[in-house]
Amino acid sequence: MIPMTLVEVAVVTGGRLVGIPEEQAASVLVDGPVVTDSREAGPGGLYVARVGETADGHDFVDAAAEAGAVAALTTRPVPGRACVLVPDTQDAFARLARAVVDRSLDLAVVGITGSSGKTSTKDLLGTVLATAGPTVAPVGSYNSEVGVPLTVCRVTPETRYLVVEMGARGAGHIAYLAEMAPPRIGVVLNVGTAHVGEFGSREAIARAKSELPAALPAATGVAVLNADDPAVRAMADVTGARVVLVGEAEEAAVRATDVTLDAAGRPRFTLTTPAGPAEVALGLVGRHHVANALAVVAVALELGLALDDVVPALAAARPVSRWRMEVSERSDGVTLVNDAYNANPDSMRAALEALERMGEGRRTWAVLGTMLELGAESDALHAQVGAEVVARGVDELVVVGDAARPLADGARAASGGTRVRIVADADAAEALLRAELRRGDVALFKSSRDAGLRLLGDRLAAPLEEQT
Numbered sequence: 426m427i428p429m430t431l432v433e434v435a436v437v438t439g440g441r442l443v444g445i446p447e448e449q450a451a452s453v454l455v456d457g458p459v460v461t462d463s464r465e466a467g468p469g470g471l472y473v474a475r476v477g478e479t480a481d482g483h484d485f486v487d488a489a490a491e492a493g494a495v496a497a498l499t500t501r502p503v504p505g506r507a508c509v510l511v512p513d514t515q516d517a518f519a520r521l522a523r524a525v526v527d528r529s530l531d532l533a534v535v536g537i538t539g540s541s542g543k544t545s546t547k548d549l550l551g552t553v554l555a556t557a558g559p560t561v562a563p564v565g566s567y568n569s570e571v572g573v574p575l576t577v578c579r580v581t582p583e584t585r586y587l588v589v590e591m592g593a594r595g596a597g598h599i600a601y602l603a604e605m606a607p608p609r610i611g612v613v614l615n616v617g618t619a620h621v622g623e624f625g626s627r628e629a630i631a632r633a634k635s636e637l638p639a640a641l642p643a644a645t646g647v648a649v650l651n652a653d654d655p656a657v658r659a660m661a662d663v664t665g666a667r668v669v670l671v672g673e674a675e676e677a678a679v680r681a682t683d684v685t686l687d688a689a690g691r692p693r694f695t696l697t698t699p700a701g702p703a704e705v706a707l708g709l710v711g712r713h714h715v716a717n718a719l720a721v722v723a724v725a726l727e728l729g730l731a732l733d734d735v736v737p738a739l740a741a742a743r744p745v746s747r748w749r750m751e752v753s754e755r756s757d758g759v760t761l762v763n764d765a766y767n768a769n770p771d772s773m774r775a776a777l778e779a780l781e782r783m784g785e786g787r788r789t790w791a792v793l794g795t796m797l798e799l800g801a802e803s804d805a806l807h808a809q810v811g812a813e814v815v816a817r818g819v820d821e822l823v824v825v826g827d828a829a830r831p832l833a834d835g836a837r838a839a840s841g842g843t844r845v846r847i848v849a850d851a852d853a854a855e856a857l858l859r860a861e862l863r864r865g866d867v868a869l870f871k872s873s874r875d876a877g878l879r880l881l882g883d884r885l886a887a888p889l890e891e892q893t
């Protein structure tokens with residue numbers, strides 16, 4: 426974190442210091458890791474005690490202090506420990522994050538939201554910006570009211586760029602995140618059907634995402650909006666910031682044309698930008714990365730990077746977070762594509778397209794599980810994915826778990842050459858695949874997180890000698 430004294434931490438969080446004399450606190454510097462997990466605490470750090478459903482963070486204040494944390498943010502005193510006492514640690518944590526941003530005058534903050542691709546885009550942007558200056562981007566999918574302040578508090582005086590992934594599970598969430606880490610540039614990737622069950626409707630999802638462009642400063646802000654998604658494009662009306670459209674549509678200022686996938690499923694395209702054209706070859710797999718890359722280019726150019734530096738950085742970028750179109754080549758010639766971190770109909774479609782391309786001349790497998798949180802439309806959406814599997818000419822469909830049965834039904838109802846099988850669980854899928862995968866096969870693993878397919882993909886990707 427940018428260094429603050431313990432007294433300053435108390436002031437910015439609206440807290441009261443206990444367990445340490447005020448004079449002493451004025452000379453204690455918090456400049457180490459700010460954590461909510463005491464196992465990650467370290468010298469000079471601050472431990473934020475959260476009260477969760479299963480654990481009370483106050484029980485771990487001692488452990489954090491022993492690991493070197495100089496104080497804890499708590500709602501009650503802990504004997505013998507320096508605490509900043511606040512009414513609500515979440516609220517205090519948000520205030521601390523905001524103070525970090527406010528004190529970092531040379532810091533450019535970029536917020537990213539959307540139904541799919543936030544983490545992929547955040548990773549790609551983080552990689553590209555890091556070529557120009559010290560960059561902080563979240564670990565994994567840290568996009569919530571806890572993940573965002575944890576990320577912001579990693580900012581040091583050297584940091585030039587802060588990339589913030591902003592997730593929404595309901596109205597007001599993104600506005601809250603944008604208040605604690607106010608972005609100058611905001612990216613909205615798409616409005617899909619992710620979490621439609623919780624939101625109620627696609628319109629409600631669009632309203633929630635539009636809180637990001639709405640939060641941008643009118644005078645200096647830039648809203649990077651996907652021109653190809655009408656719901657995103659319409660957000661131009663809710664922002665006072667300058668709008669930069671990205672996409673394949675003619676109106677896009679940062680635009681991709683002539684998109685193709687190479688034999689490894691990696692997109693290539695012609696890029697046009699206000700800074701000129703370029704030929705782009707991405708190092709990532711899947712056509713969906715084109716949209717993500719366009720957003721990255723738009724942000725990078727706004728932040729003053731040169732197109733000539735951005736294009737090679739895009740080509741060099743590889744997956745950062747796990748289980749997102751992660752390709753493993755086994756020594757026996759089997760290719761596994763593990764995209765099973767999460768799934769919704771849009772990302773299923775993108776993954777199946779990549780599978781089709783990678784599988785030209787090879788036998789292809791789609792090992793698919795349920796997509797969660799799709800609400801009343803769930804069965805129909807699963808059936809559509811099943812039909813898409815057949816339309817993409819996939820040879821073998823293995824549907825994992827009875828909850829995903831509508832996917833198998835949809836595939837069976839479509840006409841094509843796909844063999845459709847349904848197995849009870851990941852273990853049964855593993856047995857089937859171990860028996861049947863052979864040299865040259867390409868297998869895609871995809872489902873929502875809880876179906877466990879990402880770990881199945883890992884087990885099958887392990888070096889053959891480690892496989893049992």
Ligand SMILES: Nc1ncnc2c1ncn2[C@@H]1O[C@H](COP(=O)(O)OP(=O)(O)O)[C@@H](O)[C@H]1O
Nearest residue numbers: 540541542543544545713716764767771772775
């Ligand atoms: N722009 C996009 N459009 C559709 N699907 C995408 C896009 N970018 C990534 N995906 C797919 O969506 C899934 C989730 O990607 P991720 O980057 O983790 O998104 P998020 O952080 O928004 O959940 C992955 O399976 C990925 O392949």
Ligand SMILES: [Mg+2]
Nearest residue numbers: 543544566568
């Ligand atoms: Mg994410």
